[in-house]
Structure formats: structure tokens, C-alpha cells
Amino acid sequence: MPATRTVAIIDDDRHLRESIQDLLETAGLSSLLFPSADAFLHERGYEDVNCILSDVKMPGTSGIELIDILGEMGGCPPVLIMTSYADKQTKATALNKGAVAFLPKPLDSDEVLRCLETAVRGT
Template sequence: MPSDSIVYVIDDDEGARHSLEFLLDCAGIRVRSFPSADAFLKSSPPLSDACVVTDVRMPGTGGIELVEELKRRGASIPVIVITGHADVPLAIQAMKSGAADFIEKPFDDEVMLAAIRSALSQQEEGEQADAARQEVLERMASLSRREREVMDGLVAGLANKAIAFDLEISPRTVEVYRANVMMKMQVKTLSELVRVVTVASLR
């Protein structure tokens, strides 16, 4: 878990907010709380290395609406929903909307901390994967149209001669484009090229 991680606690119950803040402080995790989802959205805090812990039922924007709004904004921050026993169907609905987890009240402190640490670790891995994907996409953007065509053929498993036939160029020319592709994509082997292009295409 990154040392600069932060948890945003969103709950209209002041006692519940302070209790969670105390728990996270004692665990050495940075925390910032908000009395409502609307206040959180209005504040627009940084979402990198962060996760949200929110009650499912609140005045104004509730937990499920918050999950859906963050998704609509393209934010990939994990959201843990706290729910009362009677609200479990709501929590399941929140999970279907994209929440990372839901925890029933009253919850065990260690269960909550484990869920938060798991969410923050997944957030970090997701951000690293996004950064790596973006880097590959930028390399792909540097390819000329013909280099991209040759790369597509290589990734599809075609031999140089087959690519040459499809593009109506000589196999020797394909070799030149292939060398350019490998250099611009910063890979040394065909298998590495296939791997990075496949990862970049995953969405």
C-alpha cells in the first residue's frame, strides 16, 4: 500500500465519521472525512492512491448514486459501502454499480482495515497498469501508417512474406518496417511486441 494513500470517509453520522477517522489514524492511514457525498463531489479531492468509504444511505446523494457518479466521471477510485443489515440488497445493487466492497454494520475494525488496504492496493496496481498502457499507446501513436500495418500483421502471427503480399511490398521492405516497429515500440522480441500490444488493447 503506498505511503501517501488516503481514505475519504463519507457519512452524515458525525459519530460514525469520527470513529472511522480514529481507526484509520491509529492504523497510520491518512484520512479525510465529509458529511455528505455532495460535499465530497463539490470538493473534488485528488483521487490518486485513494479509496472512499461511504454509508449507503445519506441525505442527498446516497452511496449508490455516488458510485454511479464517480463512474460517470471516469474516476476509477474504489468505493467501500457501509450498510445496515436491512440495506444488504442496496449494497448488492451498489456492487453491481461498481462498488469495490460492502461491509455490514456493526463491523469489526480489522475487517474494515483489511477491506481498505485491499482496495488501496488494487487502486495502485490499476494506476500502474493504466500508466503502462498509456505509454504503449503513445509508442503506437509514433508509428507511421505503414509501420502500424506491418505491426498489425506481426501481432496477428503473419510471416514477413504474408505481410509483404497483403501490403503489396517486398519482404525486404517489411523487414525494414519491422525493425522500425521494434525500435519505436521499445521491444526486442516478437513475443514481447505481441504482449505489449495486447495489454494496450485491453479495456
Template sequence: MTPIPTGAVLVVDDDDSMRQAIQRLLNAAGLKTQTFASAEALLDGGPVAGAACVVSDFKLPGLSGLELLTELRRRGRWPPVIVVTAHDTPELRAEAMRRGASAYLSKPFHGKDLLEAIDAAVDPGTLP
């Protein structure tokens, strides 16, 4: 288990190329990141309380991105969660927001939109 760096953006996506692309984007913007291929891997990866936020795909093997959001809240961990999906529907968007997602982005999205969502979700001073 690798400790989760304080202030890191945690990226959860089962698609290797998408996960790496998001990580490269965030690293290029000067953000610390840690990536996970599943919600379970993140939940088993150690305390997330010091994370700046979580960027999670909706459709994952095992727990979905919304189930991850719910589980983090159940465990008393409150990093902001940004849900991204290629399966956009008005119902899914509404459910994500009802569960407390900080933002919801449809794939494909512009890198600028993700960076703006992270900036809006994260407490000032949490990110470099």
C-alpha cells in the first residue's frame, strides 16, 4: 500500500489510457496525482482524508463512481468527488449531484473543464 500524498488528486478509471491521460494533464498543471484502476483499489489504498479531491469514472468494474462517492461519505471521508462519464444521461447527472458530487463531466471533456472543476471543488490552499 503506497501512502496517498496530502493534496493529491486521486484519479479512478479502469481505462488505462484515460487514467494516464488525466494523470498527465494534472501533472502538467503542477498537481500531485495518484491513480487507481478501480474504486476498491482506492478504498484499499489507505486514508484519503488528505486528498485534494477524487476524479472518478462512473462506470467501473465492481463499485461504480457513484457507489465510491457514497462509500467515501459513509466512511466519513469527504474529499470532493468529480464524476466523469461516457454514459451521460440527465438522470445520472441528477443522481451524481444528489449524492454530493462536486462536478459532473461528460466524456470527452476538455482538459480546461476538468482543471476548472478541480479548482472550484478544492479548498483554497490545498493545491500547489
């Protein structure tokens, strides 16, 4: 099992992706960046990561739709959802679909790292 854990960061905001990548690097995690769930699926990003951190609302496939797609594939890494749309319905839907965490934006760095640590520990 590799010592370095890799997280897929999926968000249509390039600056946010890069900021999260910087945060993860300081915590000893590597990351792969994807501008959309469709790019992540097309590039088969799920094969190379221990965990997925995905936005909900993006052009094309949403983060919640991504959970459904990955669930149908089976054996995919845990998914954490981040969103600016942190209403109760979105949170309930994401968690009911199988997200292991729901993180409202703006992100709390400590909370992101705690949730990722818990998620990658199980992979």
C-alpha cells in the first residue's frame, strides 16, 4: 500500500482546486485536479485515488450524480461533497447517496483535513 494518499479534487473553479491542492500538500497528501466530474470519469481518475473531494454544482455531471455513477461501478473510493449550496435538502441528498462528508463553502481547512483523514484511513 502506498504511503502517500491521493485525493481527486473536482471543481470547476481552478483557483479553488489549486488552493485545496496546496492545503493537501502541506498535510502530506497528493492530489489530482479535475475541472469537472465528466473529466474525472473520462480520465478514469477513480482508479488512481484514495478519496474524492467533489463540488456539487458544475457544468455537466453534478457531484451528486457522480456519487450515483461511482456507486453503480462499485469499489470506488469514498466521496466528500463540498458546496456553496449547503441547504438541508442538498446535504441530505448527498449523504443519502453515500457521501462520507458534506462540506459547506467557504471551506474550513481543519474540517477538510479531518474529513479526508477519516476517509483515506479506510482505503
